[in-house]
Amino acid sequence: MxxxxxxxxxxxxxxxxxxxxxxxxxxxxxxxxxxxxxxxxDETDFSYERERQPMPRIGPWQGQLEQFLSSNANKPSRERLTLIRIFEELRGLGYEGGYDAVRRFAKSWSQNRGAVTAEAYVPLYYAPGEAYQFDWSHEVVVISGVTVTVKVAHVRLCHSRMMFARAYMRESQEMVFDAHDRAFAFFRGTCTRGIYDNMKTAVEAVFTGKERHYNRRFLQMCSHYLVQPVACTPASGWEKGQVENQVGLVRERFFTPRLRVKSLDELNAWLLDKCVAYAKAHRHVEETDKTIWEMFEAERPHLVPYVGRFDGFHSVPASVSKTCTVRFDNNKYSVLATAVGRPVEVHAYAERIEIRQDGRLVGDHPRCFGRGRTIYDPWHYVPVLVRKPGALRNGAPFKDWVLPYALEKVRRKLKGVDDGDRQMVDILAAVLTEGLPAVEAACAEAIAQGVHSADVILNILARRRDPAPPPLLLTSPALRLVHEPVADCARYDLLRRAG
Known part of the structure; x- marks a missing residue:
């Protein structure tokens, strides 16, 4: 033309x-x-469109080609075949036509399929304090020079679009509890409904429609914060589209280029600042004359008041080894020596580990997210030292043990004594009954007197614990005065004249 x-x-x-x-x-x-x-x-442009495209070669193979294209479209993106591969499969079955005919047929098939499967959506409206959305994302950061993948919890208020993000090393249930508590504390309240996907930490079984069997501990958390949980339809991310968009926004604006931080706490503080800065700098999608932060401030009075922290731990039964350790999450944590031989219960929080036996706390440690590490509390092994004082010198729990200044000074002085380990163990054993402040004060007093013997320190502790009563002086009745003498200074003058 x-x-x-x-x-x-x-x-x-x-x-x-x-x-x-x-x-x-x-x-x-x-x-x-x-x-x-x-x-x-009088036309200014001519165009030619063929009304019917003849495909004499591919005509008998259209059914087979449609099957290839349909099955290929239903596969995950990583497993889909290219059109060249489909053409080669068709040639293997006996097709003698060219690739161009296959390409034209696939193009028309995709257009017709898109017209049939295209979906329309209805814009949603949420009243102030009505609902929030929750989701996870995985981001790559560099922490202290090590490249790690952190799990970022996202919470978004549906009305004001205010967002909250916090990074964790795990995506487990205790992290879900901690993320909710920190988000609600930041918002100073929560909504009446929470919208989730069917994550395993919340949903145990999916039934028809919106019916779900929720995890017991997850329901306890929702009850604590007065939230009604609502789970999306499987594979229907648009039902929580706001938080899905937030995931992409946070990844693009906050995690690109790759972040370099010293610790996870530094990363989370930075994320919170960025969320607030973004809300103050950007307009609301619907109320364009207001910022997201202004809409958030207006929504706050409509939120359900924050009722305080939920005791969000994940409970796991465990056994205690003969080395006074409990295994959890590929790491070992020490417990009191008296707990050996009986089962315990590990309460895993987002940042710490509590180990209880019959309701009594037998171990408390900061949580470790490495692998194959052992976290000791040397005081757990002091009762064992009473029976085996020689373990003080080479025991693994006592390596790099930092003691208070006075105790450490006594320990250094006792190293040169023949029975120094035995004496130091006696002093450490006193901490279990007297308390660390009292023993430290006794050590400081002994050093001030120029001694460092365990007997002296224990004697000081005993005197402070049971001070002796003041001495009671008794006078014999024969020695008591009947008439109190009267002072007469004139007698001194008589004595002088006599002299």
């Missing part, structure tokens, strides 16, 4: 310059039929 500029030149030559059709054909090198078509239709 002739281009638009050629059509324009023919029209100007005939109507403006007055050329004949014969001259236009000769000068512009255009056929007579084309010139007549341009002048008769």
């Amino acid at each position: 002739k281009r638009v500029d050629t059509i324009a030149r023919v029209r100007r030559a005939f109507y403006v310059q007055g050329w004949s059709v014969k001259k236009i054909v000769r000068e512009l090198h255009v056929s007579r039929n084309t010139v007549r078509k341009i002048l008769r239709t």
Whole structure:
């Protein structure tokens, strides 16, 4: 077909310059039929569209090709075949046509399928304090020079679009509890409904429609914060589209380029500042005359008041080894020596580990997220030292043990004594009954007196614990005065004259 500029030149030559059709054909090198078509239709552009595309070769193979295309579209993106691969599969079955026919058929099939499967959506409205949405994302950061993948919890208020994000090393249930508590404490309240996907830490079974069997501990958390949980339809992320969009926004604006921080606490403090800064700098989607932060401040009075922290731990039964340790999450944590031989219960929080036996706390440690590490509390092994004082010198729990200044000074002085380990163990054993402040004060007093013996320190503790009563002086009745003497200074003058 002739281009638009050629059509324009023919029209100007005939109507403006007055050329004949014969001259236009000769000068512009255009056929007579084309010139007549341009002048008769008064069109400025001609386009050609084939009404029917003949495919004689692929006709008998259309059914097979449709099966290939349909099954390929239902596969995950990483497992889908390219069109060249589908063409090769078709050739293997006996197809003798070319690739171009397969490509044209696949294009028309995709267009028809898209027209059939296209879905329309209804914009949603949430009243102030009505609902929030929760989701997880995985981001790559560098912490203290080590590249790690952190799990970021996202919470978003549906009305004001205020967002909250916090990073964790795990995606387990105790992290879900901690993320909710910190988000609600930041919002100073919560909503009446929480919208979730069907994450395993919350949903144990999916039934027809919106019916779900929720995890018992998750329901306890929702009851504590007065929240009604609502789970989305499986594979229907648009039902919590706001938090899905937040995941992409946070990844693009906060985690690109790759962050480098010293610790997870530094990362979380930075994330909170960025969330507040973004809310103050950007307009609300619907109320464009207000910022997200202004809408959030207006929504706060409508939130359900924050009722305080939920005791969000994940409970796991465990056994105590003979080395006074409990295994949890690929690490070992020490417990009191008296707990050996009986089962315990590990209460895993987001940042610490509590170990209880019959309701009594037998171990409390900061949580470790490495692998194969052992976290000791040397005081757990002091009762064992009473029976085996030699373990003080080479015991693994006592390596790099940092004692208070006075105790450490006594320990250094006792290293040069033959029975120094035994004496130091006696002093440490006193901490279990007297308390660390009292023993430290006794050690400081002994050092001030220039001694460091365990007997002296224990004697000081005993005197402070049971001070001796003041001595009671008794006078014999025969020695008591009947008449109190009267002072007479004139007697001294008589004595002087006599002298």
